[in-house]
Amino acid sequence: MSTISSEFFNCAIESSKQLCVLIDPDKFDNDRAAFFLKALPVETAYILVGGSTVAPCKTEATVKTLKTFTKTPIVLFPGEYTQITEAADGILFLSLLSGRNPEYLIGQQIKSVSRLRNSKLEIIPTGYILIDGGKESAVQRVSNTLPLSQNNVQLIVDTALAGQFSGKKLIYLEAGSGAGYPVSEEIISAVKAAIDLPLMVGGGICDTTQLQKAYKAGADLVVIGTAFEKGNFAAQASRLSLESSESSR
Numbered sequence: 001m002s003t004i005s006s007e008f009f010n011c012a013i014e015s016s017k018q019l020c021v022l023i024d025p026d027k028f029d030n031d032r033a034a035f036f037l038k039a040l041p042v043e044t045a046y047i048l049v050g051g052s053t054v055a056p057c058k059t060e061a062t063v064k065t066l067k068t069f070t071k072t073p074i075v076l077f078p079g080e081y082t083q084i085t086e087a088a089d090g091i092l093f094l095s096l097l098s099g100r101n102p103e104y105l106i107g108q109q110i111k112s113v114s115r116l117r118n119s120k121l122e123i124i125p126t127g128y129i130l131i132d133g134g135k136e137s138a139v140q141r142v143s144n145t146l147p148l149s150q151n152n153v154q155l156i157v158d159t160a161l162a163g164q165f166s167g168k169k170l171i172y173l174e175a176g177s178g179a180g181y182p183v184s185e186e187i188i189s190a191v192k193a194a195i196d197l198p199l200m201v202g203g204g205i206c207d208t209t210q211l212q213k214a215y216k217a218g219a220d221l222v223v224i225g226t227a228f229e230k231g232n233f234a235a236q237a238s239r240l241s242l243e244s245s246e247s248s249r
């Protein structure tokens with residue numbers, strides 16, 4: 001049976017590149033879900049749902065609303081274990097490897113076990129690496145950890161490899177939602193060259209040029225949230241479709 005995790009691996013093996021749209025339930029108007037989904041590019045492979053701080057029950061309400069309008073798989077991207085809901089298809093089981101706060105390395109994971117033990121959610125062990133995106137991110141604030149400097153490429157590569165050696169199935173390079181600038185192409189390509197895992201990249205990617213640069217540098221999956229929230233990306237959707245069909249020729 002095809003799983004989200006195996007699809008991520010296939011995406012990496014085939015270099016097929018997949019777009020993930022991030023929805024933060026705190027900022028999302030469920031009444032506009034149908035309109036929002038209609039505006040997404042056809043290439044949208046996954047919808048991630050979650051945020052650093054989300055009011056209780058909001059994640060489940062948002063996932064259930066989205067499910068009534070789309071068959072695109074919904075993957076939880078939880079800032080904390082209270083956001084876990086059975087209504088989704090899978091969960092990025094995040095360990096914040098860039099930080100040294102045990103609560104986000106293993107504490108939240110232990111707290112989530114009672115919700116996941118008998119769950120049908122597909123659990124995707126994810127090495128989550130916060131990288132400086134030019135301004136303080138919500139992840140940094142909530143986790144009380146510092147991002148890795150974009151200048152220290154070797155440390156970022158070593159952190160990603162430590163994730164692989166620990167059994168993660170995905171590495172996520174995160175510049176933070178609304179970052180001033182995204183993870184550099186140099187970092188993406190250095191990490192991609194070092195690991196044998198699918199690579200997800202997000203934070204501060206605002207237009208199709210930055211998206212294509214991330215793909216070209218080696219990102220297998222790119223996550224975009226803010227630009228869709230603002231409606232900026234919807235306007236570029238047709239261009240995106242055109243570019244990806246041209247690059248696959």
Ligand code: 1GP
Binds near residue numbers: 175179201223
């Ligand atoms: C945040 O990487 C994601 O966790 C998406 O970031 O909102 O800047 O697109 P943006």
